[in-house]
Amino acid sequence: MNVIGVPARVNSVMSRSSPAARDAADARPPSAERSSLRQSSLREANLGLVTRTVLAAREPPTRAGVAAATRMTRATAARLVDELVAGGVLDERDPPPVTGRGRPARPLAGGRRIAALGLQVNVTFLAGRVLTLGGEVLAEHTEPGDLRDSDPAAVLARLDALAARLLDRVPGDVRVIGSGLALPGIVAAGSGDLLVAPNLGWSGIRPADHLRRASRAGLPLRVGNEADLAARAAAEVAPGRPGPVLDFIYLSGDVGLGGAAVLDGTVLTGRHGRAGEIGHVCVDPGGPPCRCGSTGCLEQYAGQAALLTAAGLPGDRPLTELTAAVRAADPAARRAIDRAAWALGVALAGAVNILDIPTVLLGGHLAELADLLVPPLREHLNRRVLSARWAAPEVHAPAGTAAPAATGAALVQLADVVDDPARWLPGEK
Known part of the structure; x- marks a missing residue:
């Protein structure tokens, strides 16, 4: 006997199906x-x-x-x-003002009423910035200091207090949707744990446990590598707005060196989120020991402390002293710059040859020294990059704000709104 309104063949199939199949069929929406x-x-x-x-x-x-x-x-x-x-x-x-008829x-x-908090820990400073979806900075602060071999709990407590002060300055009609944190080390992509930050002397840290005031009412905290997030800020000049260069290798300079490769505006983080550690590319196996445990790493030649020391200056002196020494024809200072340009040329030429991304952007202390570094660096790249005859490598030091990784950390949070704005509208789940 057939079910009324259902053909015999279909009814026969339904009668032989399992209870789970019949339940699934009943659950299908009309x-x-x-x-x-x-x-x-x-x-x-x-x-x-x-x-x-x-x-x-x-x-x-x-x-x-x-x-x-x-x-x-x-x-x-x-x-x-x-x-x-x-x-x-x-x-x-x-x-805009109009003189004709009609309403302009x-x-x-x-929007200005949606924002995110970006935080950054570097070896020489702490920073925070509240950025709106429209690209406006509502509040920011940078706190200098020497954080080498520091106590992570104490430093993160200072950063949490800094974050709380910034959030207190946000107008009441602005919704802060989350926080991001940039750290100068290897971050586990899934958990957000810091595996190691050699120049800070930190390892095995869970930052979320120390930043309870950095996000409001349980809002998410995302942790990422400082160079990756600084590169994000170079690739995206405001939330959802691409920068002028979409393919580049970014170098982030401080006491050490970080890096990132960006292709079509996207930071290439690798399978485990650990790509871009160009500061620990070996340029000379017989070179000086590095805090990472290897020898001859790039940052031992082109890191800020290494440059100053090679020029005969204390490692904590401002870069203006190095620049002045070079301008005064000090031979040690000139050798330090030339040695750094050589090391950068070796490491970057390898990266360009592998990735076919011939544009390099310099950040941090490398950008401050661009006038001195870029001319010899270009010569090394033109000699070492295989494709230089057809696509000469370009090296730029774009102007930007201090602590760009703090901006990048906020941009990552705001990308959730850019990608799926419906989630953030009233009445949406």
Whole structure:
């Protein structure tokens, strides 16, 4: 006997199926529910498209500009923009002055009411920065100090207090969605534990256990490598807005050296999140011992302390003294610069030959010394890079803010909103 309204063949299959299969069949949403799910998914995708279109624009677009860029109808684009403005993901700016008739269109930009906190520990300073989705810095602070062989609990307690002071300065209508932390060492990608930071003298640290005030009400704390996050800030000049260079090798300089490779705006972190440790590339196996346990590492020639020491200056002196010594034709200072340029050339030429990324961006103390380092470094790269005849390596020291990894740490958190803004709207789960 057949079930009423069901063909015999289908009824026969249903009768022979397992209870689990029948339960799964019963759980399938009816066509109206499936249609509702499809519409919800389409809405979420369109909200993301509108958000990314506005954030990536070089000039703030209007609703009509968003409609044209996304190929939506004006009504659809306007409705989605209204939702995003109401939820704080986007802001409306004041329109430019007009002299003709009609109401001028209001330009759109990333929202000021959503922000993230970025924190950074380096060997010579602590830093924090609160960055909005629109790229505005609401609060920031840098605290200098010598943190070599420091007590991690004490340093992280200072950083947590710094974070709390910054968060207290955030206006009440701003929602801080999370915190990020940049550390100069190897970070376990899954847990956020710091495995080792040789120049700090730290190992086996779980930073989240020490930064309880750095995030509000259990909001997430993400921990990453300092050079990776500084490179992120170079690749993304504001949340969702790519920088002028999308493919580059980034060098982050302080007492030591970190690095990162960026391809199409994405930092290449490797399978375990540990890629980019260019400071510990060996340029001379017979060279001086390094704190990492190896010998002849790049940072023993081009790290800030190594440069100053080679020039006959104390390792904690400002770089202006090294620059002045070179300008005064001091032979030791000149040799220190030339030796650093040689070591950088050896390590970077290897990286360029392997990765085919011929643009190098210098950060930290290397950027401060760019006028002295870049000319000899270019000569070494042109001689050592196999493809230099067809694509000459470029070396730049872009202007930027201090502690760029703090900015990168905030950008990583804000990327969650850029990728899925629907999650952050009122009433959404």
